Amino acid sequence: MFKAITFIKSAAKVTQAPSDGLDEIILCGRSNVGKSSFINSFFNRKNIAKTSSSPGKTRTLNYYLVDNKFYIVDLPGFGYAKVSKAEREQWQRLIEKYILTSKTIKYAFHFIDSRHKPTELDLLLNKFLSDINLPYAIVLSKADKLKQSEKAKAKQVVLDTISSKLSTSDIILYSAMKPMGRKEIFEIMRKL
Template identity: 45%
Template sequence: MRIKQSEFITSAVRKPQYPTDERVEIAFVGRSNVGKSSIINALTNRKKLAKVSQTPGKTKLINFFLINNDFYLVDLPGYGYAKVSKAEKESWGKTIEDYLAGREELKRVVLLVDSRHKPTADDILMHEWILHYGYDVIVVATKSDKLSNNELRKSEKVIRETLKLQKEDKLYFFSSLNKKGKDELINNLFEDLATDLD
């Protein structure tokens, strides 16, 4: 599958603000500094589609991007940033949870973790949330260019054990810098859910 077109459609906090055209949605979620905006920009080949913030924890809204005029890539607020207040953390958590609760258009959630570190308690909780709401989940470990092949193997073991992934559960490594395996990742994330596969 090729991503030929990508455009920002809307930002939302509450359900009434979500798109209502019933297109399939694939959501990306991860810690504030995991490189979520960078991977969205890398996959869509757009440098500034998702805003890359210098301040982690800046995205508080749910952003909807229309891909190939076919389905939505949904950018959820980053979580786990220490320098925000408890009230702010709770409001972001509620924003994410409200979206995950019974969103029929949502068919898959891509959970981003940092390949250089063991998944955090927040990552584990997010993974459990996604499974609790019954969505298909794919884990993508970002910043993989920073690791050697040996370190990548160790990282895979740690991520699988920490998140209690089964053998058949999908885990991919990706670097937004070198974009190695980009086409394969796009196919694995989107192809079976997209209707326009050209």
């Protein structure tokens, strides 16, 4: 596993991103899907990323440096109903601009709650990622809440709804509470 993770900064604008040229792996998906919990659990640090039961809190790009080698970037969550449309569009522009202009983003983890069907916004995000040819995997979060029989079904739902060249190995069941999905994600990061 990785040795150290350090919170570096929150950037409200693309221009505030680190400029050291290190590779980045981005975490994207809806608010409240478990992105911050992923960072805390995967890197075994209880509170390095702030988690919240009231969604829509992450409004910045949050940079975490791993082993002084690469960044994990926690992106603002999208699709939370209680923020205004204008505010949501502002987030979307920030994310798209950031992904399109960065030369250091090497991979994306697209988080989807394993208990729910991908939303319209998930389909848009997936299309965006495949259109720009950024390699990615789907992380089906909160998989501890699924019964054994529901796990394969959850993967199948993603394969059926998201029309792209995904294979089952690109869909990872993850839990922040139980050891599920860590090896697969570690392997992806290690290869990068």
